């Protein structure tokens with residue numbers, strides 16, 4: 001199979017970026033007479049009893065809009081993968097690839113050595129099985145996994161090679177947090193996808209699509225279009241993943257009910273933070289608490305001003321209301337790394353208009369990604385400051401192997417979404433990050449740092465570093 005035709009033999013050209021007007025509006029939601037289709041969660045794959053994880057890629061076929069089917073891929077299923085529950089300790093993982101192209105399994109947000117990270121240097125060939133013995137030792141968090149093969153990540157993730165991981169410690173009852181999977185603790189994978197007139201999901205990135213990142217004309221949540229999330233009349237926890245290739249969401253509820261941010265990419269905050277809007281860039285996660293005890297059927301929307309619907313909610317009084325009030329405190333500890341840094345690096349996320357027209361121009365510090373070149377050599381255990389600068393667009397930077405603190409954004413304190421532990425951050429302008437590099441990575445399996453607009457990453461906005 002040729003690289004540009006992963007799973008699809010032909011895809012319709014739809015031209016430039018997907019039209020926002022085709023995304024559902026609030027009115028379309030409210031006026032819909034269609035019977036309620038209940039949003040389902042990805043199947044739960046709990047590894048805590050066995051310490052074992054088995055994933056197998058699967059070439060599937062999915063009818064997203066009820067009609068035409070699309071060839072898709074998933075882990076253990078036709079599209080996306082199960083929600084994996086892990087705890088600290090040893091995890092014997094096994095990832096088998098049955099697809100016609102090499103894939104990888106990158107654990108985005110797990111703090112593990114480079115040799116277990118599943119990046120582009122760890123491809124799993126057709127018919128092969130990768131067996132990393134992973135030692136997990138980190139705070140509870142919502143992280144995720146996806147394929148990460150250079151120049152194929154965008155298409156492989158688009159067609160389904162991604163899923164969510166819960167790192168749990170069994171203490172959510174003590175924290176006063178909802179934890180009943182699919183009842184008051186929802187995992188929501190937000191993805192815009194592009195559909196042709198026949199209802200097939202298509203991917204064919206034009207030069208403009210690569211420049212802006214590939215965007216869709218329909219919203220999928222957990223791979224479902226137009227479904228309703230049914231929740232108890234109480235406090236519900238939403239674990240949000242922006243699993244889109246390029247779209248940045250600014251989420252809000254249509255009835256202006258607050259979203260209480262309790263966790264960012266790398267773990268809990270010290271206390272909930274009430275937000276009216278929540279910005280979520282590709283690769284970022286946020287856990288929020290929402291009180292559904294009052295009002296009726298709110299809609300999660302995006303982009304105030306040019307708003308469109310993301311997910312309809314409905315309450316069900318027969319569901320158990322386990323948590324009736326917000327916790328006042330959480331146990332997230334935000335280590336202050338200021339002053340501990342031994343080194344400052346410049347990270348310029350480059351797009352050059354002139355070179356772009358010739359199909360190039362995506363780079364970091366002027367150099368497009370090269371598998372054979374190590375860009376940074378970081379000392380194991382050291383704290384570094386990375387001064388990140390975006391050109392042309394706001395780029396979401398993801399750094400493998402660490403969680404970091406955002407110390408400033410354009411010279412000001414970080415916005416509320418970025419006050420906690422992060423591994424991916426949208427940089428409109430400039431940002432300073434501080435990280436302690438505690439996981440080793442060799443020249444053979446270095447860590448990546450890259451833009452999480454997947455078309456930018458595949459086009460060369462990626463670098464690699466060792467930690468020794």
Ligand SMILES: [Cu+2]
Pocket residue numbers: 349394395396451452453456457461
């Ligand atoms: Cu980018």
